[in-house]
Amino acid sequence: xxxxxxPPTVAAAVATADAPDTGPLPxxxxxxxxxxxxxxxxEFRTTRLCARAAMVKLxxxxxxxxxxxxxxxxxxxxxxxxxxxxxxxxxxxVSRTDDVHAVAIDAERHAPLTAELARHVxxxxxxxxxxxxxxxxxxxxxxTVLFSAKExxxxxxxxxxxxxxxxxxxxxxxxxxxxxxxxxxxxxxxxVEGVGIDEFTGRWAVEEGLVLTAIAxxxxxxVTAGRRVLQAV
Ligand SMILES: CC(C)(COP(=O)(O)OP(=O)(O)OC[C@H]1O[C@@H](n2cnc3c(N)ncnc32)[C@H](O)[C@@H]1OP(=O)(O)O)[C@@H](O)C(=O)NCCC(=O)NCCS
Numbered sequence: 001x002x003x004x005x006x007p008p009t010v011a012a013a014v015a016t017a018d019a020p021d022t023g024p025l026p027x028x029x030x031x032x033x034x035x036x037x038x039x040x041x042x043e044f045r046t047t048r049l050c051a052r053a054a055m056v057k058l059x060x061x062x063x064x065x066x067x068x069x070x071x072x073x074x075x076x077x078x079x080x081x082x083x084x085x086x087x088x089x090x091x092x093x094v095s096r097t098d099d100v101h102a103v104a105i106d107a108e109r110h111a112p113l114t115a116e117l118a119r120h121v122x123x124x125x126x127x128x129x130x131x132x133x134x135x136x137x138x139x140x141x142x143x144t145v146l147f148s149a150k151e152x153x154x155x156x157x158x159x160x161x162x163x164x165x166x167x168x169x170x171x172x173x174x175x176x177x178x179x180x181x182x183x184x185x186x187x188x189x190x191x192v193e194g195v196g197i198d199e200f201t202g203r204w205a206v207e208e209g210l211v212l213t214a215i216a217x218x219x220x221x222x223v224t225a226g227r228r229v230l231q232a233v
Contacts, residue, residue: 001093005203005214009099010081011145013053014091018042022201031067043085047142051083051092052090069170082155089210101192101217104202106148108211109151110141118143121150121167128172137176145204146172148180152213153200170200179204181213192217 050060060095063076081094084107093105133142157165170183181202189197202215
């Protein structure tokens with residue numbers, strides 16, 4: 001499913017059940033401290049198996065994906081990618097850095113957010129947008145789509161900039177007709193190919209009880225109105 005949201009230069013692999021415990025690769029082991037429970041170990045392991053399956057699809061040797069100090073994945077030289085896990089779903093997407101500057105994916109169960117979380121991750125204008133969407137298209141938990149899209153924005157933004165981006169540091173809009181989203185950055189964005197990015201676009205889907213969101217920034221990104229936009233292809 002997630003593959004449909006990504007350009008063909010990105011390879012994705014998905015698992016809906018966890019693999020038997022073969023232990024992490026030595027270079028990945030540091031991310032799993034003794035404080036990590038069995039559930040965390042399972043999701044970590046299976047998601048990395050997805051990453052290696054995606055590397056094989058891409059035609060590159062499968063390799064370990066250690067974590068950086070803030071939990072960010074450290075991809076092998078020449079590759080970039082993203083990983084996500086939620087109940088019953090693990091996925092990884094990997095691409096060559098010759099093809100994309102950044103790829104980001106996120107999966108959430110398609111269920112309502114608590115009122116407290118929904119408020120925490122949105123501003124008033126976004127809540128009005130969500131109310132309109134809910135009026136026109138009932139049956140979709142729009143606040144969860146927006147939440148997932150924001151996490152995808154962070155997973156694209158942070159590796160490119162090394163900086164934090166809070167939930168209120170971008171304004172999201174969701175298009176129900178095209179299944180795309182747009183995130184206007186309220187913090188300075190990454191500079192890619194010499195051009196500052198002030199907006200990301202991505203794709204979303206609600207399928208089989210899941211919300212899926214994805215962003216990919218091709219190396220030859222398009223220039224829109226004098227600014228470069230992260231564009232889902
Ligand atoms: C990091 C974060 C986005 C992860 O999202 P999540 O829904 O909690 O969890 P997911 O299962 O989808 O993703 C977890 C994976 O994200 C990846 N990840 C973690 N930090 C990351 C970072 N800084 N950059 C890119 N990917 C990151 C890791 O691969 C992690 O899996 P792993 O620990 O097994 O390797 C989230 O925990 C977070 O910190 N959000 C706050 C920042 C934010 O979303 N801002 C909104 C800006 S508009």
